[in-house]
Amino acid sequence: MEHGTPTAALRMIHIADLHFGAQSEGALVALREALRALHPSLVVATGDLTQRGQPDQLRAARDFLDSLQCPWVATPGNHDLPVMPWRRMIDPLRDYRRFLAAHTEPRIDSDLLRLAVLDSTDPKAWRAGRIEEARAQTAADYLSGSASGQIRVVATHHPFDELNEDGRDGMRGAQRALEILCGSGQVDLLLSGHLHQTRIGIVRNEGLRCVVGCVASTPTSPRREAAGEAFVCIDLREDAITLSPWRRTPDTERFRRVKARHFCRQRDNHWREIEPDLDDEGEG
Numbered sequence: 001m002e003h004g005t006p007t008a009a010l011r012m013i014h015i016a017d018l019h020f021g022a023q024s025e026g027a028l029v030a031l032r033e034a035l036r037a038l039h040p041s042l043v044v045a046t047g048d049l050t051q052r053g054q055p056d057q058l059r060a061a062r063d064f065l066d067s068l069q070c071p072w073v074a075t076p077g078n079h080d081l082p083v084m085p086w087r088r089m090i091d092p093l094r095d096y097r098r099f100l101a102a103h104t105e106p107r108i109d110s111d112l113l114r115l116a117v118l119d120s121t122d123p124k125a126w127r128a129g130r131i132e133e134a135r136a137q138t139a140a141d142y143l144s145g146s147a148s149g150q151i152r153v154v155a156t157h158h159p160f161d162e163l164n165e166d167g168r169d170g171m172r173g174a175q176r177a178l179e180i181l182c183g184s185g186q187v188d189l190l191l192s193g194h195l196h197q198t199r200i201g202i203v204r205n206e207g208l209r210c211v212v213g214c215v216a217s218t219p220t221s222p223r224r225e226a227a228g229e230a231f232v233c234i235d236l237r238e239d240a241i242t243l244s245p246w247r248r249t250p251d252t253e254r255f256r257r258v259k260a261r262h263f264c265r266q267r268d269n270h271w272r273e274i275e276p277d278l279d280d281e282g283e284g
Contacts, residue, residue, distance in 0.1 A: 014191050024222050047120075243263075
């Protein structure tokens with residue numbers, strides 16, 4: 001995506017946890033239909049594209065992303081690493097790079113978007129993630145070079161939650177990485193997956209800027225949230241972000257839009273949620 005004539009808005013789709021190899025019946029067809037109809041400029045897939053990281057599953061995920069007929073970027077999740085312990089230690093992302101995408105931390109730069117993808121997988125853990133300070137700083141340095149009017153976005157598989165007491169969930173180094181990205185990186189929007197739940201809102205941390213956070217649920221796995229399978233449509237403008245979840249419930253064949261969430265940038269560069277206009281279409 002190259003700089004060109006300034007655009008008024010950019011539409012991005014955020015999907016996560018596709019789990020090729022273990023998907024709900026009919027979900028993939030419905031997802032492809034919905035995404036094509038939305039005509040996004042970019043699709044961001046935040047990890048767990050496969051169930052077991054096998055070559056055929058990785059190829060299937062790549063074929064699906066290519067079939068969307070628009071640019072896409074992806075990052076691996078814990079399920080995309082090989083199951084065999086020795087392979088996880090020697091070269092855990094070999095098959096991912098070979099069959100799905102050569103780069104696990106791509107960058108995107110366009111008129112309204114500056115996106116840094118960070119690989120949060122940890123070969124030493126089955127579920128939890130990790131992010132080193134140096135890699136967070138590299139991403140922050142990239143974001144800090146943004147042009148006026150660009151929304152700065154970071155995408156990871158794991159949300160920015162610190163490891164829990166037993167070390168099974170969360171992301172090692174999350175708090176320090178968040179400090180760097182919100183500080184010198186001046187990030188505006190954080191995208192992640194992993195939880196199989198839709199979570200949208202302001203990320204508030206002591207002493208840090210208020211930024212927008214979006215955790216996307218799974219649009220295809222049977223291990224979905226109670227409300228059904230889901231993805232998020234994101235519309236970016238210079239000082240505004242609109243996030244619209246789309247859901248497919250057990251009693252419907254198609255994904256349908258649910259009420260959008262609207263956020264705007266304040267003069268102090270913090271973000272806050274605003275009430276939609278009265279004519280907002282809401283349920284769709």
